[in-house]
Every structure is written in structure tokens, then in C-alpha cells.
Amino acid sequence: MFVIGGGPAGLAAAIAARRRGCDVTLADCSAPPIDKACGEGVMPDGIAAARSLGIPLEQSGAWPFHGIRFVENGISVEADFPRGHGLGLRRTALQELMVDHAAAAGVRLLWDARVTGIARDTVTVDDRAVRAGWIVGADGGNSIVRRWAGLDECERDTRRFAFRRHYRVARWSEFMEIHWGDGCQIYVTPVAASEICVVLISRDSHLRLEDALEIFPQLNRRLASGPPSSRERGGISVSRRLRSVASRRVALVGDASGSVDAITGEGLCMLFQHAVLLADALASGDLARYRAEHRRLGRRPELMGDLMLMLDRSRPLRRRTFRAMASQPRLFARMLAMHVGELSLFDLAANGLALGWRLLTI
Ligand SMILES: Cc1cc2nc3c(=O)[nH]c(=O)nc-3n(C[C@H](O)[C@H](O)[C@H](O)COP(=O)(O)OP(=O)(O)OC[C@H]3O[C@@H](n4cnc5c(N)ncnc54)[C@H](O)[C@@H]3O)c2cc1C
Numbered sequence: 001m002f003v004i005g006g007g008p009a010g011l012a013a014a015i016a017a018r019r020r021g022c023d024v025t026l027a028d029c030s031a032p033p034i035d036k037a038c039g040e041g042v043m044p045d046g047i048a049a050a051r052s053l054g055i056p057l058e059q060s061g062a063w064p065f066h067g068i069r070f071v072e073n074g075i076s077v078e079a080d081f082p083r084g085h086g087l088g089l090r091r092t093a094l095q096e097l098m099v100d101h102a103a104a105a106g107v108r109l110l111w112d113a114r115v116t117g118i119a120r121d122t123v124t125v126d127d128r129a130v131r132a133g134w135i136v137g138a139d140g141g142n143s144i145v146r147r148w149a150g151l152d153e154c155e156r157d158t159r160r161f162a163f164r165r166h167y168r169v170a171r172w173s174e175f176m177e178i179h180w181g182d183g184c185q186i187y188v189t190p191v192a193a194s195e196i197c198v199v200l201i202s203r204d205s206h207l208r209l210e211d212a213l214e215i216f217p218q219l220n221r222r223l224a225s226g227p228p229s230s231r232e233r234g235g236i237s238v239s240r241r242l243r244s245v246a247s248r249r250v251a252l253v254g255d256a257s258g259s260v261d262a263i264t265g266e267g268l269c270m271l272f273q274h275a276v277l278l279a280d281a282l283a284s285g286d287l288a289r290y291r292a293e294h295r296r297l298g299r300r301p302e303l304m305g306d307l308m309l310m311l312d313r314s315r316p317l318r319r320r321t322f323r324a325m326a327s328q329p330r331l332f333a334r335m336l337a338m339h340v341g342e343l344s345l346f347d348l349a350a351n352g353l354a355l356g357w358r359l360l361t362i
Contacts, residue, residue: 001017001023001135003027003138004118004135005028005137007034007036009274009275012055014105017136018105024108027111029113037235038197041088041176042057042268044340045341046269053101054105055097058087060096060097063192064086075319077329079332079336088197090192110125134249135251137251137252138253140255143255146256151250154241155242160202160237161204163200163232165230168226168228172222176188181212185263186201187199237259251287254271255267255271257274263312270297300341304338
């Protein structure tokens with residue numbers, strides 16, 4: 001098997017396939033540690049998915065958080081995760097940990113090696129043809145493997161703009177916080193005892209973190225107490241569902257295979273899960289199974305992403321919803337439980353009705 005891309009998705013897919021006894025080569029055009037604009041929060045279901053691949057995220061100097069807090073204009077709602085905790089961890093630390101695991105598992109790792117083409121059973125790496133059985137496209141949101149394999153057709157494709165920066169300030173909360181403003185959110189993840197990761201997401205490509213922080217004076221004051229510890233790094237948050245994530249010999253994983261808006265914090269969890277599904281499907285030689293399971297897996301995060309983007313679009317709806325949740329904190333706790341996969345679709349409907357009723361009566 002040949003994996004194109006050595007971000008978390010490629011490394012996870014390579015590790016999962018090695019655990020199934022597959023011979024695996026991975027190539028990335030960069031070299032570790034590879035950094036990227038990311039909120040650096042992993043939800044409890046993501047930690048469990050990584051553990052199922054033998055990757056103990058706790059060992060990467062990660063920092064725990066116990067739940068999620070939404071903050072807007074004086075209203076604050078929060079809830080603990082129903083089970084376990086989330087982790088904040090620097091993207092570079094995650095990559096280092098995963099590279100170590102891939103090397104120990106026996107993955108052949110080629111860094112600074114650009115893939116420039118694929119054919120039926122070969123991959124061209126730095127102008128050299130390498131034989132490949134299965135080909136895995138893990139080359140991120142702008143995947144060229146997706147185009148080469150004829151898998152570019154989308155059922156949905158929307159995008160927002162993001163900027164990330166770290167600050168050396170003491171953490172002030174046990175939560176990952178999402179601060180909501182008109183047309184933008186800033187989310188804050190503790191990644192060490194005295195370092196936090198701050199991400200701005202909006203539909204405005206010109207809005208930078210510094211300007212957006214003025215809309216959030218309390219947060220701005222907190223961040224002003226310590227110096228930035230990294231430079232601002234931009235990224236695109238894409239909500240994309242592909243018609244298909246696999247052709248006859250090529251399968252896509254991670255952001256190459258579609259993604260949900262970054263505000264959900266589900267990207268890493270999903271790619272660990274893709275890796276497990278793909279290794280199972282390849283072991284049985286059945287990529288149709290991967291296609292179906294990948295689609296099923298995306299439903300809950302997509303739904304949660306849609307709900308969050310609905311709140312992003314309408315200030316009146318957002319304020320009413322947050323007031324309803326503040327007056328009945330159980331509603332938010334159940335929403336969070338749904339988000340991390342602890343409640344069924346039936347619970348989702350029941351919670352939706354309870355929230356709807358609260359919105360009408362508040
Ligand atoms: C602003 C932002 C915040 C986010 N916050 C969170 C969060 O808090 N929690 C969470 O779980 N998720 C979050 N996500 C999502 C998460 O970051 C992604 O899902 C994840 O990074 C996808 O990893 P990947 O390996 O698929 O892609 P990437 O990390 O993009 O890796 C792709 C790799 O492919 C390589 N490559 C590309 N082309 C070639 C080529 N031709 N040859 C060889 N190599 C190639 C690249 O060098 C790169 O290393 C966030 C996303 C954004 C944009």
C-alpha cells in the first residue's frame with residue numbers, strides 16, 4: 001500500500017494498515033514536524049479512536065479539558081463531557097508522536113518526497129515510479145490524488161476562513177471555549193499549563209485575529225496578559241461531502257475525503273476512524289464497504305456542523321438558543337453528549353423537541 005501525505009490522516013492510515021500486516025510506504029512533500037492551522041483540540045471520542053490504533057495521545061504532552069463552554073455577550077453555557085475528557089495538544093507534538101508510532105510499526109517513511117502522479121499500480125515520487133497495490137490519498141483538503149482518481153465530485157462544498165495563534169498565558173478554565181460574535185467565532189483550547197491555542201473562524205477572508213479580538217474585550221484582556229508564542233497561521237475550514245471516497249484501487253482518508261467545519265473539532269477524530277475503517281475494508285479487499293461506512297460515519301459530525309453554522313448565521317436564533325440552554329443546562333449537556341457520539345438519533349430528536357419547546361416559551 002502507498003500512502004500519499006504524512007499528516008495525521010496518512011500516518012493513521014499507515015499505522016492501521018501495518019497493524020493488519022500490510023506492507024506500507026508513505027510519502028510527504030514536507031518533513032516533520034509539520035505544522036498546520038488547527039484548533040488542536042481532540043474530543044473524547046477522538047482520543048478513543050486514536051487509542052484503538054495504539055496511539056496514546058496522552059503521552060504527547062497533551063493537556064486535558066473537561067467539557068465545552070459557549071460564550072456570547074454576557075451569556076455563558078457550559079457542560080462536562082458525559083465521559084472522559086478532551087485533550088489540547090500542539091499539532092507538531094501530535095505529528096511527532098504519530099511519526100514515532102508509524103516508524104515503530106514498520107512504515108517506510110519518505111519525507112521531502114513529492115508525489116507527482118499515479119497510474120493503475122504505480123505512484124510517481126520525485127520522478128521515480130514506485131509499485132503500489134492500494135493507493136491511499138491522504139494529501140489534505142486540496143487533494144490532488146482526489147482529482148487524479150476522478151473523485152472530485154461534491155455533494156456539498158462550503159468554506160470559511162481561519163487564523164490560529166498561540167499565547168503564553170495561564171489557562172483560566174477547564175473547558176475548551178467557543179466565543180461567539182456576529183459572523184465569527186474564536187475558540188480557545190488549553191494546550192499546556194501556560195499556553196493556549198486561539199483560532200478565529202469567519203466567512204471574511206480579510207478578518208484577522210487581532211481585529212476580531214476587539215469584538216471580545218474580556219478574552220482580549222486575558223490574552224494581552226502574555227505574549228503570543230507563535231506567528232499567526234491561516235487555514236481554510238471546509239464543509240465538504242464527496243459523492244464517493246474510493247475508486248477501484250484508490251481510497252481517500254482525512255480531509256482529502258471530505259471534512260466538516262472546524263468549529264466542530266471533529267476532524268482528527270474522523271480521520272482516526274477513517275483509518276480503522278479503511279484497514280478493515282482493505283483486509284477484506286472490499287472498498288465498497290469503506291465507501292458506505294465512511295458516509296455513515298460522517299452523518300453525526302455533519303449534522304452538528306450544520307447546527308453550529310445555523311447559529312453562526314442568525315444572531316436572534318443564537319441568542320435565544322443560548323438563553324434557553326443557560327436556563328436549562330441539561331439541554332446543552334445533552335447536545336454535547338450527542339456531539340461526542342454518546343446519544344442516539346432518537347435522543348437527538350427528543351433533545352431537539354425539548355430545545356424547540358424552550359425556544360418557544362422563553
Ligand atoms: C482552522 C482549523 C482548525 C481546526 N481545529 C480542529 C480541532 O480543534 N480539532 C480537530 O479534531 N480538528 C480540527 N481541524 C481539522 C483538522 O485540522 C484536519 O481534519 C486535519 O488536519 C486533517 O489532516 P490530514 O492529514 O487529512 O491533512 P493535512 O494535515 O493537510 O496533511 C496532508 C499532508 O499531505 C501532504 N501532501 C500534499 N500533497 C502532497 C503530494 N503531492 N505529495 C506528497 N505529500 C503531499 C502535505 O504536505 C501534508 O503534510 C481544524 C481545521 C482547521 C482548518
